[in-house]
Amino acid sequence: MKHLFLGSLRSKQTVIISIISLVLFVSVISFVLYQGTKKSVTLDANGETIEVITHAKTVEQLLQEQNIDVEEHDKISPSLNTKIVNGIAISWEQGKEVTISVDGNRSKVWTTETQVKDILKEANIEVSEYDLLAQGLDTEIGADNKIDIQKAFQVSLVDGVNKRQVWSTSTTVANFLKQQGIQLNEFEHVENYNLKDVLTPESKITIVRVEKVIDVVEESLDFAIRKEQDASLQEGKEKVVTEGQKGLRTKTYEIIKENGKVVAKKLKSKNIVKEPQNQVVAVGTKTIVHNMASTDNIASTDSIPNTASKDSIGSKSTVLLGSTEPVSGSEFYVIATAYTPYCKGCTGTSATGINLRLNPEMKAIAVDPSVIKLGSKVWVEGYGTAVAVDTGGAIKGNKIDILVQTEIQAINWGVKRVRIKVLN
Structure with a gap:
């Protein structure tokens, strides 16, 4: 009996091993067959390229596998119902909403383009060489997805006796003059306008040249x-x-x-x-x-x-006027800049206690007292005879600051190397 039981046990073990071997064999074959039916796909998702091995049957199924939600304004190539074949290349560009402002009038467009010029072309918006854009045409749109445009218009410019038509955008009169390379001396002005006024298409800029x-x-x-x-x-x-x-x-x-x-x-x-x-x-x-x-x-x-x-x-x-140069005096060269009594943070009162705003006709300069004593009369080339009544944090050594009444006069003066004579 003992031998019969052992023989029966060995027979059962053989059967079990055979079954396990068969299952493993089938599993391996199935896995090989399953892997063999997968297809290799190249996916470009918003500029990032990846290789994908998939059993998806269509482009739509593949994108779903990659957790990509396709919206109405997205661009897909090839189409969603295209069948997947081995080696296919798929491109997905996500659409974005862009706000375009033209002279303050806003409109919104959906696009997959990234460069400003391509977005404007797609939106049928033409831009001339005189128009003002916050970004360059050949640049990528910013993260705020906004494009600001100021359309240029023609302005009638009368400069003394010379007349011409020029292009401009809605900017201040001061900036317009700077763009046109026009400088005003202390006696000249623009008729009927302040320098801070904003230009419009109806503007006519008339400059009175004064000598x-x-x-x-x-x-x-x-x-x-x-x-x-x-x-x-x-x-x-x-x-x-x-x-x-x-x-x-x-x-x-x-x-x-x-x-x-x-x-x-x-x-x-x-x-x-x-x-x-x-x-x-x-x-x-x-x-x-x-x-x-x-x-x-x-x-x-x-x-x-x-x-x-x-x-x-x-x-x-x-x-x-003012070109007469004194015969005598201590003469040397300095670097000369200009300031006004109305600058930001200025009190209008000089270091010697003079209210410069109440004395608009006064010719005065700021000096380094270790070089030029306060109260000295100083002839300045291109400015005339002035009194040293002020100082300044940046006025050190052979530097002076001449007093003018307007910001445009200060800008027009700039930074100059001039000859001076200390008269007393």
Whole structure:
């Protein structure tokens, strides 16, 4: 009995082993067959490329396997119902909503494009070379998905006597002048506009060019005639003893021209350059008496006519206002910048206690007191004679800051190397 039981046990073990071997064999074969039916796919998802091994039958199933939710505005290539074949390349670009603002008017578009120019082309929005964009056409759109455009318009520009049409966007008058490379001196202005005003398509910018000059006119002065009695000269006869000489006088005028036309002329001073020399004329008083032993002396008086000077136009010479340079003074070069009493953080009061805002006509400079003493009179090339009344944190060594009244004047001055003379 014992041998029969052992023989039966061995027989059962053999059967079990055979069954397990068969199951393993079938499993391996099934796995091999299953793996063999998978297909290799290249997937480009928003610019990131990956290789995928899949049993998906269509492009849609593959994207679902990759947890990609396809929206209405996404771009899929090939289409969702395309059958998967080995080696197929699939591209998915996710659509995004972009806000386009044109002169403040906003519109929204869906797109899969990334460059600004491609998005605008897709939205049928044309941009000219004069339009202003927050981003360049060849740049990628920012993370905020916004494009801002200011459309350019033509502005009538009258610069003195020159007229032309120019392109501009809605910017301030000050920025417009800077874009056009136009500088104003301290006397010039824009008609009917402040520099902070914003341009519109109806704007007409008229610049009044102002020139302030000194005109020196030379005039001749007539000489007077002085008559003297001459007893040796027969009565009724006259003789020029000393020839008269005309004198010379200069008149200095301050002239203001707007766009080349004189609008004001003011006499500033008169100066006698050469005094006239009187002409001396001898007048005879000698009387001849016939048949008499003596000769009566006949008294006569000198007669000096009242001669008024007549104006006559002589030669002219013209010099720019403030260009007169003092003869003497301690001379050296400095770096000169400009400031206004209205700058941000400024009180308008100088270091010496002068309210610069209440003295708009004053010419003043900020200095380093170790170089130029406060209170000194200083002639500055291109500015004129000023008083050192102020200091500044950046004004150290051979540096000065000239006082002007407006920001545009300060910008126009810039940074210059100028010659100065300390007069006291």
